[in-house]
Amino acid sequence: MFSVISRFTLLISLAFIGGYIALSFLGPSAAIASAICVLSIPLIYSYINLARLRKFTVADSVETMPLPSGYWEEILFRLQRLVRNLKLQIRSIEKQHARFIEAFQASPNGIVMLDDQDQIEWCNGIAERFFGLNFKRDALQRVNFLIRRPEFIQYLYKRQFEEPLLLERMGKGANLSLMLQAFPFGDNRHLMLIQDITDLQKADAMRRDFVANVSHEMRTPITVLMGFLETMQSLELDKSQQNQYFEMMMSQAQRMKTLVEDLLTLANLESNTLPAPMQVISIPTLMALLRNDAEALSQGHHVFNFEVSSPSNLMGEEREILSAFGNLVSNAIRYSPDTASISANWRLNQDREGEFSVTDTGPGIASEHLSRLTERFYRVDRSRSRDTGGTGLGLAIVKHIANRHQAQLIIESTPGKGSTFILRFPKERIAD
Numbered sequence: 422m423f424s425v426i427s428r429f430t431l432l433i434s435l436a437f438i439g440g441y442i443a444l445s446f447l448g449p450s451a452a453i454a455s456a457i458c459v460l461s462i463p464l465i466y467s468y469i470n471l472a473r474l475r476k477f478t479v480a481d482s483v484e485t486m487p488l489p490s491g492y493w494e495e496i497l498f499r500l501q502r503l504v505r506n507l508k509l510q511i512r513s514i515e516k517q518h519a520r521f522i523e524a525f526q527a528s529p530n531g532i533v534m535l536d537d538q539d540q541i542e543w544c545n546g547i548a549e550r551f552f553g554l555n556f557k558r559d560a561l562q563r564v565n566f567l568i569r570r571p572e573f574i575q576y577l578y579k580r581q582f583e584e585p586l587l588l589e590r591m592g593k594g595a596n597l598s599l600m601l602q603a604f605p606f607g608d609n610r611h612l613m614l615i616q617d618i619t620d621l622q623k624a625d626a627m628r629r630d631f632v633a634n635v636s637h638e639m640r641t642p643i644t645v646l647m648g649f650l651e652t653m654q655s656l657e658l659d660k661s662q663q664n665q666y667f668e669m670m671m672s673q674a675q676r677m678k679t680l681v682e683d684l685l686t687l688a689n690l691e692s693n694t695l696p697a698p699m700q701v702i703s704i705p706t707l708m709a710l711l712r713n714d715a716e717a718l719s720q721g722h723h724v725f726n727f728e729v730s731s732p733s734n735l736m737g738e739e740r741e742i743l744s745a746f747g748n749l750v751s752n753a754i755r756y757s758p759d760t761a762s763i764s765a766n767w768r769l770n771q772d773r774e775g776e777f778s779v780t781d782t783g784p785g786i787a788s789e790h791l792s793r794l795t796e797r798f799y800r801v802d803r804s805r806s807r808d809t810g811g812t813g814l815g816l817a818i819v820k821h822i823a824n825r826h827q828a829q830l831i832i833e834s835t836p837g838k839g840s841t842f843i844l845r846f847p848k849e850r851i852a853d
C-alpha cells in the first residue's frame with residue numbers, strides 16, 4: 422500500500438508529465454487544463470467515497486459499506502472496526518443493564534432510586550404498587566410530591582436515614598404496612614428499599630393474641646383452684662365436703678391439663694412441616710374406636726350412626742387421624758342437644774377422594790363464623806365450649822392435621838338445623 426507522501430509525489434509527477442506533454446503539443450492553456458484534470462482525480466474520488474460514507478452513516482450501517490481501494494480502504498477499514506467494537510460494547514452494557522433491571526424487578530422489596538434532588542431516577546414494579554407510582558409518568562418527579570404521607574416527608578426532610586420508617590395503611594386498599602429505609606450512595610443519591618411487613622405484623626399480633634389467650638385460659642382454672650385451696654385452708658371441712666372440693670379441683674386441673682396437651686399438640690404440628698407418613702390406617706378399626714369414644718362421651722344422650730361406605734383405607738399418621746376425626750365427633754356431641762342424631766361416614770367420592778364426614782342436628786353455625794372456626798381460641802359459643810371442656814383449639818388442630826395430609830376441611834352449616842364437617846383426602850392417600 423502506498424504511503425500518503427508517495428501518492429502525493431506520484432500525483433504531482435503525473436500532473437507535471439501530463440502538463441509537460443500538453444505544453445509540448447497543445448500550448449500553455451492545455452498544459453494547465455491537463456494538470457488540473459490530473460489533480461482533480463483524487464478530489465472526485467474522495468467526494469464519491471464521502472457521499473457513500475454519508476449514505477451508510479445515515480443508515481447506521483457503516484460497518485457493511487464495501488471497502489473502496491486506495492487510502493480510503495484503510496480509513497474505512499479502521500472506522501468500521503471502531504464502529505463494530507463500539508456497538509459490541511454498547512450491546513454488552515445494555516445486556517448488563519437489562520440484567521440489573523430484571524434482578525431489581527424480581528426483588529420482593531420495593532426499590533426507588535433518587536437523584537441528588539430527591540427526584541425519582543428509577544423504581545421497580547413493587548414500589549409502583551406500594552405507592553401508586555408509574556415510572557414512565559413519574560420519572561424525574563420529586564418523590565415528596567408523589568408520596569405525600571407527612572411522616573415520609575418528615576423522614577426525607579430530617580435526613581436521618583440510619584433508622585427505618587414504618588408506613589402503615591399503605592397501598593391501594595390501605596391495608597399494607599411498609600418498612601422503608603433510604604441508603605445514601607454515589608454523589609448525594611439515595612436508594613430507598615421498601616419491605617412489605619404486613620404479614621410479619623399480623624404474625625406478631627397473632628403471637629401476642631395467642632399469649633394473651635393462653636394466659637386468659639389458664640387464669641380461670643388457676644383462680645378457681647386457688648379459691649378452693651384457700652377455702653380448704655381456712656375452713657374445717659368434713660370428709661364428704663373435702664371430697665367434693667377435691668373433685669372440683671380435679672376438674673379444674675383436668676381442664677388445665679387438656680389445654681396444655683392441646684397446646685403441645687398444636688406446637689408439634691406447627692413445627693412439623695413435612696407431609697404425614699403413608700401408614701395404612703384401617704378405617705373399620707378407626708370407626709369402631711371413634712364409636713366407643715363417642716358413646717362414652719355422650720353417655721346415651723345421642724343417637725349415633727357410624728358408617729363405612731367404602732372398603733378403601735387411608736394412608737397417613739394414625740394417631741393424628743384419630744385425633745382429627747375424634748375432634749369432629751366430640752364437637753358434634755358437645756354442641757348438639759340431647760337426643761340429637763349424629764352420623765359419621767367414610768366414603769370415596771366420584772373423584773376417588775376419601776371423605777370422612779360428621780353430621781349433627783345441633784344448633785348449626787352462622788355463616789359469618791365459618792371462615793374463622795379454625796383460628797386458635799375462636800369460639801362461637803364461648804360458655805358452651807368451656808362448659809363442655811372445650812379449649813378452643815380443636816378445629817385448629819384438625820386443620821393442621823388436614824394440611825399435613827394434604828386434606829381439605831370443609832364446613833357446611835345451617836343455623837337451627839345442624840352442621841357437617843368433612844375432611845377430604847386426595848386420592849394419593851387412599852389405600853385400595
Ligand code: ADP
Pocket residue numbers: 752753756757781783784785786794795799800801802803806807810811812813814815816817840
Ligand atoms: P372448642 O374446644 O371450643 O370446641 P373447636 O376449635 O373445636 O373449639 O371449635 C371452635 C368453635 O366452633 C366452637 O367453640 C364452637 O363454637 C364451634 N363448633 C365446632 N363444632 C361445632 C358443631 N358441631 N356445632 C356447632 N358449633 C360447633
